Amino acid sequence: MTEVSGAEQNRFLTGDNATRTDVNQAWEQDNQAWWDWYVSLADNQDGEVTLQELPPTPAIAEPDDATLMAELAEPYPLTDDDVAFFQENAFIKLKNVLSPGATVRLRRELVRMLTAEFDSDLDGGISDRFLSMDMMWTTDPIIRAYVLSPRIAKICADLLKVPRLRLYHDNILSKEPACGRTPWHFDDHHFPLASHDVVTAWIPAQAIPLVMGPLAFAAGMDTYKLIEGVDFNKFDTSYDRTVADIFRQSGVRVDESPFEIGEVSFHHNLSFHTAARNRTTQSRIVLANTFYADGARVLDQPTMVSGDWLKFIPGAEPGGLAESDMNPVVWPPEAGFGDPQ
Ligand SMILES: O=C(O)CCC(=O)C(=O)O
Ligand SMILES: [Fe+2]
Structure with a gap:
C-alpha cells in the first residue's frame, strides 16, 4: 500500500479512500459524499463566476396522473438512423421524448424531494454543490413512473439492440447555481457491471x-481508447485536464449543445x-436513469469509483449476476404499467 503525501490529499475523501492512492477498495461514505468528491476532480479555471438570471419558464399546464402514465407508455418514433447514430457515436440526443407538461411536472416533483432532503430552497438556496438522490423510484409513485417508463425503456433497449433491460438505478442530479x-x-469506470x-x-x-451546462459528449464508440493509457488520479484535477487535452489534440468532436424542453440524451x-x-x-435538475442488459454480471473487483453500488444491487456478489429486487426488468414492460400503486 502506498501512503499519500499531504499535497495529494482530497478533502472529500476519508479513511482508506484518503490514504491509499489506488481505487481498488470499497467507497466508504454515502452517494452524496461521492458526488461532492467527484466534482472536486474537475478542472475549473474560469475566473470569477457571474450568474445569469434566465427568463421565467412560460406557464405550461401539467398532465394529471393518468395522462402522464399514458404519455410515459406511448412508443417513441425512434428511427434506424437514430440507432445507427447511437451505435457509431455512443450517445444521442432526442427531442420530444417528454412533453413540455411532463417536463414541468418532473421538475416540480424533483424540487419537492430535493427541498425536503436538503432542507433548503433550490434555485440559489444552496450554492456551488452537486446534489444527488437515488432509489426514489422505490418510494415515490410519480418518480417510479418516469423511471420505469416503457417509452424510455424501449428507446434504451432499441439503442443497445438488446431484448431485455434491467434498471441499475435512478439518480436525481441537481447542479446548483455556480457549481463547477x-x-x-x-x-464504464463508474458502474460495477461486466x-x-x-x-x-x-x-x-x-x-x-x-450557460446552464448541458451534458456534452465526445463523439465515437471507440473514443475511450484514446484515454486507455491515462492514469485516473482520485485526488486532483489531472485526469480531467489530461482527457480534455487529448481530445483537443486528437480533434475529437464534442457535442455541447442546449437541450430543448422535453429533449433527452x-x-x-x-x-x-x-x-x-x-x-x-437556477438549479440544473435532471433525472438520470441507468439500464443494463439482463444477464449482466458484477465485476470481479468493483472499485471506490462505483460509490455505494450495493445500494443499487443489494445482496450481489462480485462476479455474480446483477439481479435483485431493486433491478426490475423495464423492457419488455411489466403488464399494468400505470396501474395505481
Ligand atoms: O449531470 C452531470 O453533470 C453528470 C451526469 C453523468 O455523468 C451521468 O449521468 O452519467
Ligand atoms: Fe456519467
Missing part, C-alpha cells in the same frame, strides 16, 4: 441553455462526457 464542471469520464450493454437516459427537468457506458459550470441562478 462535471469532470470528463465514461460511466457489460458494455449499459445506457443512461439523462432526462432534464427543464430546458438547458449553454442517451449515453452508452463507453461514451466520454462532461458538463460545464452552471452559470445561472
Whole structure:
C-alpha cells in the first residue's frame, strides 16, 4: 500500500479512500459524499463566476396522473438512423421524448424531494454543490413512473439492440447555481457491471441553455481508447485536464449543445462526457436513469469509483449476476404499467 503525501490529499475523501492512492477498495461514505468528491476532480479555471438570471419558464399546464402514465407508455418514433447514430457515436440526443407538461411536472416533483432532503430552497438556496438522490423510484409513485417508463425503456433497449433491460438505478442530479464542471469520464469506470450493454437516459427537468451546462459528449464508440493509457488520479484535477487535452489534440468532436424542453440524451457506458459550470441562478435538475442488459454480471473487483453500488444491487456478489429486487426488468414492460400503486 502506498501512503499519500499531504499535497495529494482530497478533502472529500476519508479513511482508506484518503490514504491509499489506488481505487481498488470499497467507497466508504454515502452517494452524496461521492458526488461532492467527484466534482472536486474537475478542472475549473474560469475566473470569477457571474450568474445569469434566465427568463421565467412560460406557464405550461401539467398532465394529471393518468395522462402522464399514458404519455410515459406511448412508443417513441425512434428511427434506424437514430440507432445507427447511437451505435457509431455512443450517445444521442432526442427531442420530444417528454412533453413540455411532463417536463414541468418532473421538475416540480424533483424540487419537492430535493427541498425536503436538503432542507433548503433550490434555485440559489444552496450554492456551488452537486446534489444527488437515488432509489426514489422505490418510494415515490410519480418518480417510479418516469423511471420505469416503457417509452424510455424501449428507446434504451432499441439503442443497445438488446431484448431485455434491467434498471441499475435512478439518480436525481441537481447542479446548483455556480457549481463547477462535471469532470470528463465514461460511466464504464463508474458502474460495477461486466457489460458494455449499459445506457443512461439523462432526462432534464427543464430546458438547458449553454450557460446552464448541458451534458456534452465526445463523439465515437471507440473514443475511450484514446484515454486507455491515462492514469485516473482520485485526488486532483489531472485526469480531467489530461482527457480534455487529448481530445483537443486528437480533434475529437464534442457535442455541447442546449437541450430543448422535453429533449433527452442517451449515453452508452463507453461514451466520454462532461458538463460545464452552471452559470445561472437556477438549479440544473435532471433525472438520470441507468439500464443494463439482463444477464449482466458484477465485476470481479468493483472499485471506490462505483460509490455505494450495493445500494443499487443489494445482496450481489462480485462476479455474480446483477439481479435483485431493486433491478426490475423495464423492457419488455411489466403488464399494468400505470396501474395505481
Ligand atoms: O449531470 C452531470 O453533470 C453528470 C451526469 C453523468 O455523468 C451521468 O449521468 O452519467
Ligand atoms: Fe456519467
